[in-house]
Amino acid sequence: MLKAPYVTNYLTEHFGEDDYGTLEGYKRRGGYEAARKALSQMSPEEVIDQVKDSGLQGRGGAGFSTGMKWSFMPKDSDKPKYLACNADESEPGSFKDRIILERGPHLMLEGILIAAWATGAEKTFIYCRGEYAFPGACVQRAIDEAYAAGVFGKNALGTGFQHDVVLMLGAGAYICGEETGLLESLEGKKGQPRKKPPFPAQYGAFGMPTTVNNVESFSHVPFIINNGAEWFKGFGTDKSPGTTIFGVSGHVVRPGLYELPLGTRLDEIIFEHAGGVPGGKKLKGAIPGGMSMPILPAGQLEVPMANEFLREHKTMLGTGGIMVMDETTCMVRAGVVISYFFRDESCGQCTQCREGTGWMHKVIERIERGAGTDRDIGILEDVAAKMEGQTICAFADAAAWPIQGLLRHFRNDFEEHVSRKKCPFSESFEL
Ligand SMILES: Cc1cc2nc3c(=O)[nH]c(=O)nc-3n(C[C@H](O)[C@H](O)[C@H](O)COP(=O)(O)O)c2cc1C
Ligand code: SF4
Structure with a gap:
């Protein structure tokens, strides 16, 4: 079944x-x-x-x-x-x-x-x-x-x-x-x-x-x-016709696949179709299109899921894979997981990508462990900016964007780790 x-x-x-x-x-x-x-x-x-x-x-x-x-x-x-x-x-x-x-x-x-x-x-x-x-x-x-x-x-x-x-x-x-x-x-x-x-x-x-x-x-x-x-254009938005299959995962009641017209609002997909966040918890942020797309904070989820609207929020539809995170999520830890993946998957041909993905992971992990400094946040921004648009393929951009998104919307999480010298969300560093 x-x-x-x-x-x-x-x-x-x-x-x-x-x-x-x-x-x-x-x-x-x-x-x-x-x-x-x-x-x-x-x-x-x-x-x-x-x-x-x-x-x-x-x-x-x-x-x-x-x-x-x-x-x-x-x-x-x-x-x-x-x-x-x-x-x-x-x-x-x-x-x-x-x-x-x-x-x-x-x-x-x-x-x-x-x-x-x-x-x-x-x-x-x-x-x-x-x-x-x-x-x-x-x-x-x-x-x-x-x-x-x-x-x-x-x-x-x-x-x-x-x-x-x-x-x-x-x-x-x-x-x-x-x-x-x-x-x-x-x-x-x-x-x-x-x-x-x-x-x-x-x-x-x-x-x-x-x-x-x-x-x-x-x-x-x-x-x-x-x-x-013309029939096809009857679905979706003027610029993004048709349906797509949105994959919803993470902190939602009904993770799964939802075929909906492009332009369906992100909050509708998460709350109406996927049943919202379980346990009465608040939503903290959602990645709209697979891990390489920058995250959106809870306040920006009314956006229609089509590139012409998502671009205004500095993100993109990508593959339509929506990853939902509730209020208990440590965004620095999310950054550790994301940067670990990209560090491992870089093919190594371009210096910016090969070295940049490693640096980003090292620095975010240091911040998560409570050993980071204010300077580290600046280093992250600097490395991510230098990886964008410089390489043979778009992998380096795909590695930099999610980290830039986390810093754009959840800088507080990073600063708190630095000032408290520990992760405010969990005592354990188990990932
Ligand atoms: C790092 C990276 C990974 C990609 N992975 C996939 C993938 O798994 N599947 C896919 O269809 N396109 C992937 N793409 C996009 C492809 O390069 C290509 O644009 C796509 O297959 C073209 O098909 P479309 O025009 O039908 O979207 C990836 C791009 C990059 C930069
Ligand atoms: S940007 Fe693409 S080609 Fe260059 S090292 Fe990264 S994965 Fe390889």
Whole structure:
């Protein structure tokens, strides 16, 4: 029995029905009709235009227009073209792709087939994080079923279009979710991000033009093809159309997955859908979009969950992974945990990132232990500022932003640790 998502919309409507993950169950609910329509009735340009018009923004974190990205694939190249489906989902606080991989793998595969037609790609590599053994197995089973039924291969859906799909499991590194780290890992190398340009559309997997999209981004596409761009724009805000699957974790009564229109207010998601903070405690702050996004304090939770509004609060939607913290949370300790993760996951190519993540962790840990000074808070601000926008990939920014957010909104916590020479929240330093 599926416990989550607690709230469904078009994307996850059938996720609670066990046979939806099978080809037969998926087809019974109209599955692969959108792909059939795209491949037999629409030109690649028409598909790209429809996805562009829908305003679909990538759900992997950066929020870039999906249709626009597809249009960057070269049209006159004689090289093979590829797609990469980013199923790495390593961002702490994010678990929305997992439910698609487990409960709706054919939805993602159908989106991939449509994207392949639109971009002229002959092969898709699905890169799934190694820890997702079960979700990976669900996808492999769906791929096998789809091949057996002629959905993929030399004559996809009997249309004469050729497309192949392979699944690859990673080995558990956060940085392999960054699209060029992913491509390196896919090629069997160390998952170290590439300098850009050239971008993947020019030089991607094995040096061939490649488009990288997130699992959820692909999964919205069949609905757009079936129902049209205007229908899709009926959900969400003017600038951020559609729904997304918000993952809510931390100090809430009902942690889980909630498919809601973009622009739904953060306080509505936390208090109405996720049941608010347990035990009558007050909410202290919430991270809106996975651990790399800056935290918001309790007073700023009325913000609609869409980038155009979140940016005004110096944060972003990221992956929509909402992490809620109640009044008992020590924000310095939260900083220790966050900085520990980023220190461990830096790939080490850039000095600012390799050294900066280590310094930040060392200094925050010192403050948490009660051995920090006023100067340490300044050092944290200085190091975080010097990491931003300086490096090969956005990992260093992703490491600096949450610490900057904690200092912006919870500076008191840091200052109290320094003045009391101990953590005011707990005697123990156990993490
Ligand atoms: C450090 C880092 C980690 C990332 N991890 C992921 C991830 O796990 N899954 C994902 O889809 N995108 C991740 N991204 C974003 C990808 O680089 C890329 O923008 C995305 O896969 C594009 O898909 P979309 O346009 O459909 O969102 C990460 C980016 C960075 C900088
Ligand atoms: S910013 Fe960090 S993770 Fe990204 S390439 Fe540089 S060292 Fe590696």
